[in-house]
Amino acid sequence: MTTRIPLMAGNWKMNLDHHQATHTVQKLAWALRDGKHDFSAVEVAVLPPFTDLRSVQTLVDADKLELKYGAQDLSAHKAGAYTGEISPVFLAKLGVSYVTVGHSERREYHAESDALVNAKLRNALEEGISPILCIGEDLETRRAAAHVQHTLLQLEGGLADVTAEQVRDVVIAYEPVWAIGTGETATPEDAQEMSEAIRGRLAELYDADTAQVVRVLYGGSVKSSNVASIMAKPDVDGALVGGASLDPEEFAKIARFQAHAVGL
Numbered sequence: 001m002t003t004r005i006p007l008m009a010g011n012w013k014m015n016l017d018h019h020q021a022t023h024t025v026q027k028l029a030w031a032l033r034d035g036k037h038d039f040s041a042v043e044v045a046v047l048p049p050f051t052d053l054r055s056v057q058t059l060v061d062a063d064k065l066e067l068k069y070g071a072q073d074l075s076a077h078k079a080g081a082y083t084g085e086i087s088p089v090f091l092a093k094l095g096v097s098y099v100t101v102g103h104s105e106r107r108e109y110h111a112e113s114d115a116l117v118n119a120k121l122r123n124a125l126e127e128g129i130s131p132i133l134c135i136g137e138d139l140e141t142r143r144a145a146a147h148v149q150h151t152l153l154q155l156e157g158g159l160a161d162v163t164a165e166q167v168r169d170v171v172i173a174y175e176p177v178w179a180i181g182t183g184e185t186a187t188p189e190d191a192q193e194m195s196e197a198i199r200g201r202l203a204e205l206y207d208a209d210t211a212q213v214v215r216v217l218y219g220g221s222v223k224s225s226n227v228a229s230i231m232a233k234p235d236v237d238g239a240l241v242g243g244a245s246l247d248p249e250e251f252a253k254i255a256r257f258q259a260h261a262v263g264l
């Protein structure tokens with residue numbers, strides 16, 4: 001049987017400058033230590049803005065924190081005349097483990113297509129960075145009961161030309177757009193329905209063993225008060241946390257979701 005190590009990734013979005021990032025990571029490390037967090041049981045990552053990454057790297061290295069960190073976007077190119085873009089080569093040099101691709105805010109505000117998301121995802125993989133591929137439907141699509149079909153199409157588009165060996169390093173994040181930053185959370189059953197559908201499609205695109213290895217996260221108004229019920233679902237392997245990850249105490253509680261589950 002395959003064991004998928006849960007991942008709790010905090011997407012800070014465009015919040016916290018590099019001074020604030022240092023304080024937040026220090027507080028998070030303390031909060032996790034207080035809770036005697038077992039990093040081999042639950043991986044914890046923060047995804048700060050680009051300008052914070054060097055400071056976070058310095059702190060993680062200096063204090064030998066087990067915390068992982070990542071970026072929120074990357075270029076589809078390696079180098080050259082692409083003003084404002086950030087290469088995965090640079091991110092890899094900063095020790096970045098993860099990068100989100102295709103977040104709904106990038107798709108909506110920057111018109112990112114599945115083809116561009118796919119190019120970025122493959123570029124990250126080539127540099128040894130695990131992409132977190134974000135997919136999910138808006139409210140209209142859900143009301144039309146087309147959410148599974150829509151989300152699986154985004155999955156296929158994002159994974160075009162990705163091999164079975166490579167996809168093992170990809171993390172999928174199901175984020176229903178209507179639940180992002182709204183306080184609305186999909187029910188644990190909604191999260192399970194989609195995570196199971198994603199894993200089923202991965203088995204069709206690749207094979208059953210590969211599908212069992214890939215982690216599927218849920219994102220959308222995750223908090224310490226709802227994380228345990230979502231994590232209780234068999235195909236949900238973690239959370240992509242936005243707003244709640246800006247509060248280190250709260251994010252540490254989310255990472256300790258098993259404690260909530262047993263009422264500690």
Ligand SMILES: O=C[C@H](O)COP(=O)(O)O
Binds near residue numbers: 219
């Ligand atoms: O990347 C994170 C998601 O967009 C969820 O954000 P949220 O937890 O603030 O709803």
